[in-house]
Amino acid sequence: ACLFGNYAGDIMNVKMAIELAEEDGISVKTVIANDDVPSAPKSEREKRRGVAGEVLMWKVGGAKAALGGDLDAVIAAAQKAIDNTRSIGIGLTPCTIPAVGKPNFSIEPGKMEVGIGHHGEPGIEVTDLKTADEMAQMMLDVILPDLPFNTGDEVVVLISGLGATPVMELYILYNKVAELLEDKQISVYRPYVGDYFTSLEMMGVTLTVMKLDDELKTLIDLDADSMGFTQFKK
Structure with a gap:
């Protein structure tokens, strides 16, 4: 099973890897994460990027494999995970790709970019x-109606820094x-807070x-x- 994000470079490399694996008689199936709500409208969800929701997709797929699930079972579990996951990012500063040596975009002081991608996509x-409270409201207003999430739901909440955000702020x-x-009577079954899916030294x-x-x-829970x-154990 190959579980990865919806990026052109990733897709190209995975396709080449699958061809090599199949030449050796290895069967490969994929799940492409597309949890980033702002990156495309709901009607074009297949175009959305994969962001921190990938972490939960990997956790679920890995757990299914650890429990002895076959390839189809792992793929089904990972697909269910990402289908039920929505994300949004906010960036406060750019990041510097080492090979480039300078930021690949800019954000003015006192500004923030809503819906930013982990590679600096606009x-x-x-x-x-x-404020953090205002950000929380803004982000939930975008992602909750998209699935949608409803009264009585149990959810996992994952808050990931982008690399340079203090854990206290998270x-x-x-x-x-x-x-x-x-x-909204939505119950948080498990919270995860930390640097799970980062973008070098970006603040956000x-x-x-x-x-x-x-x-x-x-x-x-596994x-x-x-x-x-x-x-x-919980």
């Missing part, structure tokens, strides 16, 4: 810098996100919400021990 608007944002979800944040069913809860994601 967002949906540049606006005045907001928790301040999560506090308001949790409060707003509670107001991604908010990801995944709607759960019984299968996804079981797979999310222990994990890796460089990028570690958790133990």
